[in-house]
Amino acid sequence: MAKSRNNRDVAPSAAATTQASVTSTSSTANITAPAATTTTAKSSKAAAKSSWDQMVLNIANHYTKSTPQRTKLLDAFMAFLVVVGALQFLYCILAGNYPFNAFLSGFSATVGQFVLTASLRIQTTEANKSDFPAVSPERAFADFVVCSLILHFFCVNFIN
């Protein structure tokens, strides 16, 4: 939570540009990750391969071109959450789930925060504006903060 706060506080400041170059690569990697697994599953089709590369390239292009700086920050945060969640899950599989409370609250904190951030991202995206006539970006951010507070209250309470 604290980390996320810092990230967002930084967002409008000047440091954003240097961070953005890092984040954009990491989040494209995030998007290609599932794609890579599917390609290995279907790698026998040689013809599909070139179009597949094209596809990934298209997505990457689209992303770097049309995503605002702030949204990229959100994406970085989401990628971070995915990594943390995956690590927790891996630990759960490898080392056992003994304090199940702790695992569940940690894991659902990441999942919940991911979902909330995704919601914030959706609500603040320009293209989705028509879907949310009642939600301004400021309102979306306020909602996000309130929901995160509730989420982390429950997680802390549940962690034992």
Next chain:
Amino acid sequence: MSANSLQVLAAAGKGESTRTALRVIILCLIAAAAVSSRLFSVIRFESIIHEFDPWFNFRATKYLVANGFYKFWDWFDDRTWHPLGRVTGGTLYPGLMVTSGVIYHALRALTIPVDIRNICVLLAPAFSGLTAFAAYLLTNEMTTSNSAGLLAAAFMGIAPGYISRSVAGSYDNEAIAIFLLVFTFYLWIKALKLGSMLWGALCALFYGYMVASWGGYAFITCLLPLHALVLICMGRYSTRLYVAYCTWYALGTLASMQIPFVGFLPVKTSEHMPALGLFGFLQLLAFLDYVRSALPSRQYQTFLWLFAGGTFGLGLAGLVIATSAGIIAPWGGRFYSLWDTSYAKIHIPIIASVSEHQPTAWPAFFFDLNFLIWLFPAGVYLCFQQLADEHVFIVVYALFGSYFAGVMVRLMLTLTPVVCVAAAIAISTVLDTYLDARSPDPENAKAEEAVEGATKKASKSGLKSTTKPLVGIYSYVSKGVVVTAMTLYLLLFVLHCTWVTSNAYSSPSVVLASKLADGSQHIIDDYREAYQWLRQNTKDDAKIMSWWDYGYQIGGMADRPTLVDNNTWNNTHIATVGKAMSSSEEVSYPIMRQHEVDYVLVVFGALLGYSGDDINKFLWMVRIAEGIWPDEVKEREFFTPRGEYRVDDQASETMKNSLMYKMSYYNYNSLFPPGQAQDRVRQVRLPEVGPTLNVLDEAFTSENWIIRIYKVKDLDNLGRDHASAAAFDRGLKKKRAAKKRAPRVLRVE
């Protein structure tokens, strides 16, 4: 009432502020009507907690108020389930008790000294007013008509289907749960419409409150994903759906896991899996949605196929691995019992024996909902006509709710809100159409006639759009007839509700009422008489054995430890009691000694004709005991060779020797002239010689013989078995009838 308010609205409500004021006043009146119609039981009887489960809730609330929240949370109760005890704090839904505790302390803080019992008695009526308000809000989301919400609130306030569980004194989880159910649905619709995280979070919070209050929360857990799934299948995936559902699920699941009784269930049991599955599915959809905006459509299609195939393959592999590794449990018995209604009856007698788990009889629908039940399909049809996201919800809820109301009597409760909403939509549409005093103007009429002519010609061409503008009612006669009919139905509904409430649902069942020959009311108060006797005449820790139905009442009213109660968490323990009741004295006595039973309590209705007594429940005891000890207790042996269940001299030997039979009919003959003993429930004449009891002493029999309490004899001082000791006593009795015990004690020393 509602029709009147409508007319007043139409006449006076011209300005917006007048309308708002009127609406507030009408809602307040509806809430007042809802509360006051639930007070029959208090007026007829007294301010008393009803039935069985409420007595436990009441006892828990008293514990909470006396000991504070933390002690309540960690409450281990050693006065129930005698040798075992019960981790009460971890195995109850605390919402109800905490609610009344909060109200109690709030009133105290306002220096209003209210007894906790009165808060508990009046909690359900108070929340019914809130439920009416929630129904108003929910209906207003569905339709633009002003009257529909008010009608729904009025229906919700007085529909017997809801009153059945919320009269004053019915201090049960459902009392607040139905309000939470309707309000959660309202918040869900609101969140879905606005796509707002805040509303989603509110929905999750109220869902958490619902989970804390009632086991029926699974209904919401299944209904919301189902609604979302139907929307997705209709091609209505939207970012709003994503935001609303994901916020609700992420926060709501965490909230539900805070309740110790629920704990890890949301990630482990099958009834929570649809919600989790849809949550994952929505993530995929959102991702696909994003990719679609990034790719040209041809590439997107290839991508979609590859992605979908890959995900499906991965998911299937994961499922197979997880199932074979035993992480995900296969479908359990609970699941089957929802689809196959006779499953529980065959396999789980303890569930099947509960009367509110029986399938609903058809007349019950009309009895509980009156004319709403035939307006319900009309309302659902009207929802189909508009079919926005929120109308889909009503349709899905209607189907889901109807099914479950058919499976179990108690789930009628979850159907009632949607019936009220749908019926209100139907009625308000009818009234809005027919109450419009203006006739359609001539141009419209002309156009309409032309259209009518066109339809006559083109009736087979099937162009539905041309037939559409057939609206407007011309003659005042048809308007008058329809409006009068509707008003009549509404008035009849009010009459029916009042009648049902006062006659069927207002009996506390702790106190029975009967009419004397001159029509005056006579109160039969045997239960409290007996429990009071227990409270005053037995040791504080005297263990009482009775069938589980009366466990909560004994705990609440007599404040004595019991062996089993209505919580029914331990089937074996209940079966033990069933075995003790259904076996012969020689078998039962060691069981009772092992469980340190001091008194045995049976309910016996033969004198009064009270049919809910233990002899009528006896077969369930036998069945449950047979489930654990099939070799020692056999249901077949309790029937006559011709397969009848009898208690007269034709009764089977096993039946006559069973402890339950003996305790029920012991000494009963003495009330009647020889050979005339009559069982007024089973309508049979009893055998001339009554049963003898060797291991028990009759301790107390209430005024109308409804409750009989027996004391378990101590071991014989001379080491004889009880049968021979009793026989010896009977032999002596002829000489020294007055002295029974004292001389024998002397002789030992």
